[in-house]
Amino acid sequence: MRPSYIPKKTSTSDSYPNNPKSIPFGLKDNACPNGTVPIRRKDNINDINTSKPKDYVYVAISRSKSPQVYNGVSANLTIHHPAVGNDEYSSAQITMKNDPDFIQVGWTVNPIYYKGDMTTRMFIYTETAGESCYNVDCPGFVLVRSDIPVDSLLTPFYEPRGPFSYVDFFIFQDTTIQNWWLKIGHDEEPIGFWPGQIFTSLSKSGSHVECGGEAYRDPTSVPGPTQMGSGYKPSRHVATNSYCYGFVIVNEEVKVELVRDTEAYTNDDHRYGIEDKIVPKHGGDTNIVIEFEHIVIYGGVQDYE
Template sequence: MSKTKMGLNMVFVILLMATTLDNGVVGRRQSPVTSIWTKYGDLYDCIDFDKQPAFDHPLLKNQASEFRAFLTMSSHSKGESGKKRDGWIREIWKNGKGCPNGTVPIKRERLYQSPLSPDQPGFHQAGIETMLDPVKKYTGVAATISIWNPLVNASQSSSVHIKVQNGDEFIQTGWRVDPNLNSDFKTRVFIYTHVGATQCFNLKCPGFVHAARDIPVDMHLDPFSIIGHLIYVARFGISQDPSTKNWWLELGDDPIIHVGFWPAKIFKSLQNKATYVRWAGQVYSPVGVPSPPMGSGVALPLRLNYHREAQMRKIIFRNDTYELVDASDTQEIADSRDHYDVHDVGLNYEGNVEWGHSIFFGGPGGITKD
């Protein structure tokens, strides 16, 4: 896994053990072809592509063969430089290669509680969002995000996400520390799906079609940044395919890895592009319990320091014609600036042309009232 200091060209660094499967996660399709371990102690079952949880969705039943072609798209990911992803795949898996062809990795885990709605008490956020404009549409979102491991207790979470939304439907990806979700305190990739009455993380409900045999949607991110030392970053993206209207989860920059996708047919409003996108940190804590740190956990000073504060850079969206552009017409959002703040520093902060549109965000937390 590559190291990088902020200000240099970003090199992609992103990429519970239990004895029984949670039937609520893998459902009736849970027979693994084999099981493999990561170097971080996670056990994954390699599930046949056709038998993954996605195809329990009522709108996707008996349609696995239609989507099998996307296995090839995921397995052939290369960057503009022609680099393959083999090097950092070997960093993830003990076997150095992931699951066999035709299968996808699904983490073996214990039961977890249903996710809380962000509208409930105890959630706080800081970041930027697009302004409401009935004319504008978006077909993707991405950002390079610094990776941290904020301290939380067993009832809390701390995360960073990018989001696309149309009406009540939205999908997210990013990283989070969430012991309720993951049964550990590690920093992990996550996806979140909110469609109709369905809302869940990762593969906890059917709908997201996992296509990569070697990249889990909940992979552990290691190493993470430490204040005053090396800053580790990862590139996250969600992009709509102009022909199928499927929304793809993309990880990395060079190469871009197509991990899987949300099929267009599970959506109503999001089939027709997004009307709103967001880049933000978010924390949760039960009311009365001091809220956890966000990002690096330090308050934003007047003089920003990219070796101390959490940041997102190369913040972009895809416009209505699927063109990648620097995010514009955005506004800051922060519901408690004394505890979690955001500074939008615009384009090319301090002359760093490769940074593009950037923000600094985060804070120490400590809120006890909603």
């Protein structure tokens, strides 16, 4: 099964500093047999209430200001390995919302869910009026690829002062049958979809989009706050920043365009930072602006000195 149409995006990575590299992921030569898909064993994950906690969750995001019709959202997320405690998590994601429904995809370090596993993994989160879950733990996301688990290990992650490692995440709606599809990386084939009928409002379209970081802190933890992204607030030091770049949406006409009507938001500006800006891209060796790009810089706990 595949969507009737995949909106076309232009590449942004060639124009960005630090030579960003799209990292490989998936099972490669160890894909599941035809007709089957990779699912993590239940004894490797915690059977927990996956409704996201409200207290002690901190975000640093770019979010749309007012409701609009969105048929997709996409961004390249640089991959990091933030330090977290055993009862904490840290993630970066893109989000498509139409209350009470929302879907997210990105990367996470989540030893709560993965029973002590501190690696950086891809994740999916689904919330509807009736249910919420990670990955494929509830009737929601339908995986169709035999070679890409929804919790794929993401390595190498981006080291401060090193080259960027990133993954391109793309959520879009097949407006003919109202399913929401997920495409990851530069592969033309989506990895799966959310059936439109599981949603109350999101089956019609999205109304808000977000991109950025999220961290859950155990209030009893020592020594202190959970890292987000690279562990540094945004700064002029490009190599220590965490990025959500090439932030675009699919509009009502099913065309890809910049997300323009946004605001930077964090609920803890002492520990975490967020910058939200549209910057020019230049063509070749000239100073002619050929197009623009939406970039979100987020993260923190410690300032770069």
